[in-house]
Amino acid sequence: MVIARVAGADFELTRATVERSVENVDPEPIREHYVVVGRRRYPPKQVLANVTGLDRADFTTHQARAVLRRLGFGVYRLGAAEPGVERSAAGPQGGAEAALLTPFRGRWVAQDGLDVLFDADRPEAVLQWLRRHRRSARVWLVPSSPLEAGSALSAP
Amino acid sequence: MIVAYTELPEDAGGWPRPLLDVNVADMDEVRYPCLVDSGALNTLMPRWLADAAGVDLDGAERRSLAVATTAIEAAFMTAGLTAAGHRWEAEIGFCEPWPYSWGLLGQQSFFRFHTVTFRAADFEFEVVPVES
Numbered sequence A: 001m002v003i004a005r006v007a008g009a010d011f012e013l014t015r016a017t018v019e020r021s022v023e024n025v026d027p028e029p030i031r032e033h034y035v036v037v038g039r040r041r042y043p044p045k046q047v048l049a050n051v052t053g054l055d056r057a058d059f060t061t062h063q064a065r066a067v068l069r070r071l072g073f074g075v076y077r078l079g080a081a082e083p084g085v086e087r088s089a090a091g092p093q094g095g096a097e098a099a100l101l102t103p104f105r106g107r108w109v110a111q112d113g114l115d116v117l118f119d120a121d122r123p124e125a126v127l128q129w130l131r132r133h134r135r136s137a138r139v140w141l142v143p144s145s146p147l148e149a150g151s152a153l154s155a156p
Numbered sequence B: 001m002i003v004a005y006t007e008l009p010e011d012a013g014g015w016p017r018p019l020l021d022v023n024v025a026d027m028d029e030v031r032y033p034c035l036v037d038s039g040a041l042n043t044l045m046p047r048w049l050a051d052a053a054g055v056d057l058d059g060a061e062r063r064s065l066a067v068a069t070t071a072i073e074a075a076f077m078t079a080g081l082t083a084a085g086h087r088w089e090a091e092i093g094f095c096e097p098w099p100y101s102w103g104l105l106g107q108q109s110f111f112r113f114h115t116v117t118f119r120a121a122d123f124e125f126e127v128v129p130v131e132s
Helices: A015-021 A044-052 A061-070 A096-104 A123-132 B047-053
Strands: A002-006 A009-013 A033-037 A040-042 A074-077 A108-111 A116-120 A137-141 B002-004 B019-024 B030-036 B043-046 B061-067 B070-083 B086-095 B103-105 B114-119 B124-129
Touching: A002 A061, A009 A044, A015 A044, A033 A044, A033 A061, A040 A044, A044 A061, A061 A074, A096 A108, A096 A116, A108 A123, A116 A123, A123 A137, A123 B047, B019 B047, B019 B103, B030 B043, B030 B047, B043 B047, B043 B070, B047 B070, B047 B086, B061 B086, B086 B124
Parallel strands: A137 B030, B030 B103, B043 B086
Antiparallel strands: A002 A009, A033 A040, A033 A074, A108 A116, A108 A137, B002 B124, B019 B030, B019 B070, B043 B103, B061 B070, B070 B086, B114 B124
8 A cells, every 4th residue: 555645635545546446437538648457558647546536636646646656656758668578589679569569469459650549449439539539540450360360362 | 752661569570571550441540551552453441430420331341251260241331532742532331340450452442553663671561552
């Protein structure tokens, strides 16, 4: 457990309470920093606001990152590689794209370059998120097996 | 336009594939990746894309196709596609179910309208519209 002082108040937080607080919450678009909760990436301020009930104007991104890091969550900056995913050298991105997509196997994602904006279990949910946030992206099912990535031939 | 191959997770086969992002029927927010597949006759995509883009499949021609080892029902309709900065009208087979991660760009509705050069050694391919 971590006691975090934010906006003049003390909050007793655990990893579990943070995870529960965003369990059914869609991530908002990430500008620069993000925190990984479960396997989804959220803006740190969104997560801290959710778990504390505070207004986001009451604290800074720096404070949110610090609290979440103390709770053991991975906090990263867009464009920097997340640790723990091995890169293979084969590919135009030197393995960076494969490493980016690996945690999302079997999920529908909105991908923008080397960034996954959102993931869901249905394409319609990804589409809804893009329309709500007025974003555009590659939308696809990250293959989790050779079958889904099958080289397909079609015939009439 | 020169397009980099897409890298895949290791247990999905790993090797990068030539996927081209396509907008269907002016639906700008979604770019759907399609395998540039010279062995495919038709251009095939999942049904949900037609629904999302507002492509009306009433009156579509229904055909049974063999895709890889699977029999698939496709509803064929003509719709606008945009890729690599080029828009063209294509006959697309919208399929349900569609078990693959990407669509297929095949001979009839894609290769007829584009010159494609693969440079697999460099993990890239080039797409140039054929001048009409």
